[in-house]
Amino acid sequence: MKRIAAALFGLVLTAGCTSIAPPAQAPAEMWLTTADQSQKLAPQPIVAPTGPATGDETVTIDAARRFQRMQGFGAAMTDASAELFSRLPDDKRKAIMAELFGRADGGLGLSFTRLTVGASDFSRTHYSYDDTPGNAPDPELRYFSIAPARQYVLPRVREALALNPELKVMISPWSAPAWMKTTRSLIQGQLLPQYYPAFANYLARTVEGFEREGVSVAMLTIQNEPDFEPDSYPGMRVNSPDRAKIIGGFVGPALRARRLKTQILDYDHNWDNPEMPWTVLSDPVARRYVAGVAWHCYEGDVPAQSQVHDAFPDKDTWFTECSGGEWQPKFDETLGWMTDKLIIGGANNWSRGVLLWNLVLDPAHGPHKGGCADCRGVVTIDPATGAITRNVEYYVLGHASRFVLPGAYRVAATKRDSGVEAAAFVNRDGSRVAILHRNSGEGPVSVAIDGSRYVVPLAVGSVATLRWGGIGGR
Template sequence: MRLLRLAAIAALTFLPSITAALAEGGVSVYLTTPDGTKLLSQEPSLSFSQVDKAGITIDASRRYQEIVGFGAAITDASAYLINRMEPSAREALLKELFGRDGGLGFSFTRLTIGASDFSLQHYSYDDVQAGARDPELTHFSIASAKEDVLPVTRAALAVNPSLKIMASPWSAPGWMKSTDSLIKGALLPEAYPSFAAYLNRYADALAAEGVPLYALTIQNEPHFEPGDYPGMRVTPESRAAFVGGYLGPLLSKTHPEIRILDWDHNWDEPQSPLTMLSDAKAARYVAGVAWHCYNGEPSAQGKVHDAHPDKETYFTECSGGGWSPKWSDALPWMAGSLVESVRYWSKGVLFWNLALDENSGPHKGGCGDCRGVVSINSKTGVISRNLEYYVLGHASRFVAQGATRIESGTAPEGISAVAFRNPDASLVLLTVNRSSVNKTLTVTDGVKSFSYALVAGGVATFVWH
């Protein structure tokens, strides 16, 4: 294994601890600006004054969903790059990303069940020759995951033992599909028992490796059949039949702790999870609905939540990339998507690749210009922290696992805002100025308030007791 040498280890400086940074009796402020001159920068603290006018009104007595966490996916590509760093550099990076004391405090991640486009090759965990079948899963093996993904995930767990891990398949093994291939096709009804057993075996195997699953989705982007990397079409009716008749009953016996999440696709088709959840036999086994950012609006999450308030909501994939290279555009959009998804009931937020190289890889098919939360140069090992790093950090550094979203009223036009109460009783307000002009925010908490001028396109987190 070739080790990547970190050329700029000094860049991995930890941020001040959250507790130490809280302004005594005031408000701590952290800012990222679209010109990059401020990057999660701690600004002068603010003082409270008497309420002078209405603005963003915090009401900690009105509580909503509990937060699982924020983070990004440990894809094959991410794990491959991280696992080839020198041990000391790898440890430093994982502490920076997952550590609570001075790090970003990521507490949520996602694995792929088999290959995605961000894999070095296309594979499942039960591949056989074309035309062959393996209904008893005699060829099942997670050997490929033991090379990079599991070691990196275990190392992240060692840094943050509260890390919650979900997983998603991009495709069932080809022999379970209409195409007899990982590429395109639909899951065959006669393969439902085998696919349920396959996902259960995966959960068993990961638990045996010290990587317990918190949740899994039935299929990544089930309405999309890509032509050059694994994918699989699964209609809402098919998902309902599969979960209600096979996966749900099986996991309820073998892994009742694992949440089954439906959809795992974009905001523009809320009718698909609504149709799936209209099947009572399936709905009883479904804990929640997962969403992606690539089409539609976050309000779709609210539509499904309103119809099924007993189901949880998760925002499980969003990537930046070369299609939006300007920070002035991408920063407020990514941060605004995070904030609005939580306002519309997300318990957890995941961006896509945790790490990619300087060529947006390694990948095999699919997205050729996606951006990781960090970039690791495959030749020099130098780490670059991308805007997704700072967007996630504005939430993950300050909002602890177990925090509760609280009421933050209606934000001024052009502002996205969401508030939290941490288990230690500290309050956090995350704001994004999505407009093209500077905005003065007035924030009221009971009988006290503070004001702050947020630059156009900027992101600010406020923390106080």
């Protein structure tokens, strides 16, 4: 097969890797989701080139200009999500897991997920991995146990890894154990400095425990949303100078001493305060241990990612949380906003991976204890009937995850029309992928790639994925 591909397409060596250049005038496969929901990630007729590129196309893709390598797209396997999967009959669970994590038969091929260290608001109870009798201090972590994760979360992640071995897992705590904090509660408060060493060991032992259960942890953050103290579910404020101390003096050395390969990401919070990760990355000790910055969507805007990346170009960028919900119930509004900000905007502002929040919730937006009462999962599972609903977020992710494979490069995509957003990628097999969203205006979108011109019918509000040189997947 490799000899055939080489004979047809020729081998091109770029950026230290081997890729296959599609021939000039290659046709493009296309998948479409429309604002009126009449098409949902639906295959379209092949888009044939209309001739050579003329230079005035709406979008011009330069596959030779390569930027970050992509890991992929996905959502969090929260306690709620893992429980809902686990309560399905085996055959139904296996089918929906294969659809989400596998690539056969049009599966989404999700390749990035996030787990909580202890409880979040999407847990039935509030707990940590070191809850002690009477909330007594336990600096030696004698009561440490990842037993809560063994019930639902780790089995489902192992199942996902079997379907997609390229799946990468990150973890984030919502709170340190209550006895480590100023409030002596999982809710609100700060980490007491005398427990910095114990907290570092707590995270390291979590990584080791998960790995013994067959779930390798690629990345961690030391705190979810460290500038927020929720009043109804676990949380903890950790300002930037303190995060620098904890990472540089304790968590980084603890992981290194155990020879753990898990990377540390800073921040794990919104676009509106880029000075916060900037402060941590400016600390010379912490910077040695920080591999990248994690971002959320709830305040600010996505160009903040580039602001920090441009100042610290050796650090990776990851987008690690955004939830859909009933505050934005309209399919077309969520489709457009998430595609523009998270998929296209995230990649164009250096994200190597994009995560939504809950992978699965029930029709009552749970199970949860405190926190968000109207969040929406990528998929809704009704535990009473077993009915499965694929929400708008499913199609947002699918337009990228099915086609932009782990190891792909983002490449240059320039546009001449403010009513169109675009991102482009080159996979390891040389196939080219473009994701387009027409957010205003009318008429077809012209695309130039590899010297050819393509004219793509794209109504306002529609999202399209184009692929050149791919094999199968329709």
